[in-house]
Amino acid sequence: MSAGACNRGRVHDDFDRCYRAVQSRDARFDGWFVIAVLSTGIYCRPSCPARTPLARNVRFYPTAAAAQRAGFRSCKRCRPDASPGSPEWNVRGDVVARAMRLIADGTVDRAGVTGLAVRLGYTTRQLERLLQAEVGAGPLALARAQRAQTARVLIETTALPFGDVAFAAGFSSIRQFNDTVREIFDVTPSELRRRNALRPAGQGTTTGPLTLRLAVRQPFGFEGLFGHLAATAVPGCEEIRDGAFRRTLRLPSGTGIVSLLPTPDHVRCTLELDDFRDLPVAIARCRRLLDLDADPEAVDNVLRDDEALRPLVLKAPGQRVPRAADEHEMAIRAVLGQQISTKRAGNLAGRLAADYGQPVSDVSGGLTHVFPAVSDLLEIDPQRLAMPHARKRAVQGLVAAIAAGDLVLDAGADWNTARTQLLQLPGVGPWTAEIIAMRGLGDPDAFPATDLGTRVAAGRLGLPDEARGLTEHSNRWRPWRSYATQYLWTALEHPVNHWPPKEAA
Numbered sequence: 001m002s003a004g005a006c007n008r009g010r011v012h013d014d015f016d017r018c019y020r021a022v023q024s025r026d027a028r029f030d031g032w033f034v035i036a037v038l039s040t041g042i043y044c045r046p047s048c049p050a051r052t053p054l055a056r057n058v059r060f061y062p063t064a065a066a067a068q069r070a071g072f073r074s075c076k077r078c079r080p081d082a083s084p085g086s087p088e089w090n091v092r093g094d095v096v097a098r099a100m101r102l103i104a105d106g107t108v109d110r111a112g113v114t115g116l117a118v119r120l121g122y123t124t125r126q127l128e129r130l131l132q133a134e135v136g137a138g139p140l141a142l143a144r145a146q147r148a149q150t151a152r153v154l155i156e157t158t159a160l161p162f163g164d165v166a167f168a169a170g171f172s173s174i175r176q177f178n179d180t181v182r183e184i185f186d187v188t189p190s191e192l193r194r195r196n197a198l199r200p201a202g203q204g205t206t207t208g209p210l211t212l213r214l215a216v217r218q219p220f221g222f223e224g225l226f227g228h229l230a231a232t233a234v235p236g237c238e239e240i241r242d243g244a245f246r247r248t249l250r251l252p253s254g255t256g257i258v259s260l261l262p263t264p265d266h267v268r269c270t271l272e273l274d275d276f277r278d279l280p281v282a283i284a285r286c287r288r289l290l291d292l293d294a295d296p297e298a299v300d301n302v303l304r305d306d307e308a309l310r311p312l313v314l315k316a317p318g319q320r321v322p323r324a325a326d327e328h329e330m331a332i333r334a335v336l337g338q339q340i341s342t343k344r345a346g347n348l349a350g351r352l353a354a355d356y357g358q359p360v361s362d363v364s365g366g367l368t369h370v371f372p373a374v375s376d377l378l379e380i381d382p383q384r385l386a387m388p389h390a391r392k393r394a395v396q397g398l399v400a401a402i403a404a405g406d407l408v409l410d411a412g413a414d415w416n417t418a419r420t421q422l423l424q425l426p427g428v429g430p431w432t433a434e435i436i437a438m439r440g441l442g443d444p445d446a447f448p449a450t451d452l453g454t455r456v457a458a459g460r461l462g463l464p465d466e467a468r469g470l471t472e473h474s475n476r477w478r479p480w481r482s483y484a485t486q487y488l489w490t491a492l493e494h495p496v497n498h499w500p501p502k503e504a505a
């Protein structure tokens with residue numbers, strides 16, 4: 001059985017396939033579904049080391065929220081709620097997938113179910129029905145499961161008072177927090193903390209840094225991912241320090257600074273937040289930035305079938321697409337970077353951040369600003385942009401379209417609609433639209449066929465090096481053309497392929 005098979009159909013509905021994954025304790029399926037055991041009332045991840053239950057005693061659910069809704073409690077041994085997220089929501093563009101991405105970004109907690117439905121263009125009743133049918137739980141249950149997981153992270157990895165934990169995780173009261181923890185984990189918050197006595201020092205207040213592990217699926221080709229982030233870093237907003245990629249974050253309730261240190265089996269994430277209520281959103285955005293919920297087995301299985309790409313895949317399997325912590329920021333940076341080097345594009349974005357971004361205090365490094373919000377750029381002075389007039393006009397048109405609601409770029413955006421809206425703007429062509437779709441919106445099938453690096457790499461591999469022929473050839477890579485692009489880029493002698501960066505090393 002191949003993990004790639006999970007990309008078609010409702011995985012949890014195929015009992016035999018799921019049960020074989022559980023019997024083999026296949027960690028590749030963690031996050032795709034959970035297994036609930038009728039005899040114990042517990043749900044687990046597929047790779048749980050406990051003895052495999054009898055087939056007649058198990059049920060499979062698409063999400064932890066669905067298992068919780070059915071009355072099952074989280075396994076204390078394998079912690080299914082802490083597994084990587086389902087790759088399904090990042091490779092689909094339908095309304096359910098868009099809803100799941102927005103829920104992960106905290107939309108329900110900030111705007112309620114009504115606000116989520118409005119963002120998607122559906123009624124609350126329609127949205128509830130779609131989510132119940134597809135994932136076995138409604139928006140409130142899914143948001144509740146996310147709050148519970150955030151609470152568990154804080155309980156087990158910090159010494160924060162439980163009142164602060166409840167507040168940071170998004171619970172409306174201490175009683176709701178206590179009841180939810182007992183119901184889902186079958187222990188009290190105090191017992192959960194006692195079982196995990198080893199915590200990093202200095203994490204007993206809501207003002208200090210919080211360190212946690214971000215789970216990933218294997219293989220994890222982090223060198224290309226972090227090399228790209230380093231090569232395109234915006235001075236003042238992003239930096240490399242002590243082997244980690246660091247950047248500022250603009251979050252719903254304040255700002256933050258994150259340090260991301262890659263290892264072969266996880267990413268060490270250290271967050272400093274103005275407001276701990278932003279923790280779930282910050283974690284979700286870091287996961288999206290690093291493409292941590294990808295299914296590398298499914299991607300590599302398809303791309304290895306192309307003889308030209310096979311050597312690249314075998315050399316550095318598990319490539320991730322460097323994405324964005326903020327969709328608007330990535331769109332502006334893509335327009336700024338038209339027809340210039342990555343280093344010059346980063347410097348242009350750095351000047352924009354210094355002029356219009358919110359200042360931050362970084363006692364641990366050299367970060368100075370958060371990249372400006374669209375609202376900060378509405379009155380931008382074109383004379384401050386050191387670029388051709390046509391590109392200045394493109395930046396202003398992009399900002400105005402986002403502010404007016406004529407262009408929607410967020411975690412729940414419809415990828416094809418966004419492309420259409422982008423291409424209607426002055427100065428935005430296919431390259432810019434595909435880069436924004438690939439890195440900003442996370443479309444796994446975006447393909448910048450006109451990108452110079454993509455064409456040079458293709459020519460070296462014996463593939464067509466002109467846009468039309470390369471686009472035609474790329475159809476065999478679908479639906480993973482964004483990942484094919486990342487593999488093509490690894491064939492270049494370019495700073496995006498150096499990790500750690502040569503100057504840092």
